[in-house]
Amino acid sequence: MIFVAVGTQFPFDRLIENMDEWAANNNEDVIAQIAEGEYTPHNIKWQRFLDAKQYNQAIKDASVFVSHAGMGNIISARNQGTPIIVMNRQFELGEHRNNHQAEGVKWMAELSGVYAASTQAELYTLLCDTDALQVTSNNDSENLDELVNFLGRYITTGSTD
Numbered sequence: 001m002i003f004v005a006v007g008t009q010f011p012f013d014r015l016i017e018n019m020d021e022w023a024a025n026n027n028e029d030v031i032a033q034i035a036e037g038e039y040t041p042h043n044i045k046w047q048r049f050l051d052a053k054q055y056n057q058a059i060k061d062a063s064v065f066v067s068h069a070g071m072g073n074i075i076s077a078r079n080q081g082t083p084i085i086v087m088n089r090q091f092e093l094g095e096h097r098n099n100h101q102a103e104g105v106k107w108m109a110e111l112s113g114v115y116a117a118s119t120q121a122e123l124y125t126l127l128c129d130t131d132a133l134q135v136t137s138n139n140d141s142e143n144l145d146e147l148v149n150f151l152g153r154y155i156t157t158g159s160t161d
Contacts (some may be wrong), residue, residue, distance in 0.1 A: 002130070003062035004025035004032035007070050009051065015087050017064060018120045020044050021128055031058060056080070064130045074114055083133035085115045085126050112136040118125070 004019050006012035016034050020041040023030040030044040033055065040046075050058065059065050060080045068075040069088040077084035086108055109112050112134030117123035126133065 001029040001031060002066060002127070003058040003070070004030060004044070004065050004066045005055070005073060006033065006035050006037065007068050007073070008035055008068075012068050012089055013037045013039040015066070015136060016041055016098055018123055026127070034060075043064065060073055063126070064133055069108060069116075072112070074108060078111070078113055078135065081113075081135050083113045083115065083135055085117055085123065085133070087117045087123055087155075110152065
């Protein structure tokens with residue numbers, strides 16, 4: 001099962017439409033948290049919002065988590081040991097108030113188990129081989145320490161090196 005979530009602050013119809021189209025052509029269960037988007041999926045199971053318990057259970061049960069480029073979702077996926085594909089909202093498409101997700105998705109993809117897709121084609125390529133998507137560490141504290149150190153380097157220097 002693939003779990004998809006768009007967060008709660010802004011709709012992300014492009015991601016939901018992409019996943020709905022992909023599900024129509026692939027034999028994989030897809031469950032989505034779609035928030036207040038205008039697009040209503042036809043080929044995936046969905047809810048507007050999930051409570052915290054349902055949300056975390058969906059991440060845990062998923063073979064892959066597909067999400068907007070939100071740090072909370074990345075941390076949750078890493079804590080559950082679930083690979084995550086992040087797609088950034090784009091300011092140019094009216095999906096966010098600035099382009100911070102487009103800038104952040106580049107360095108997010110350097111983390112173990114985090115894969116970036118800025119376009120439908122990139123998303124579909126990753127979804128075609130979900131068995132190759134792996135999280136190299138299953139130790140929650142190690143995952144969190146790695147992420148905190150990574151973010152600290154990025155915030156302080158603007159670089160992940």
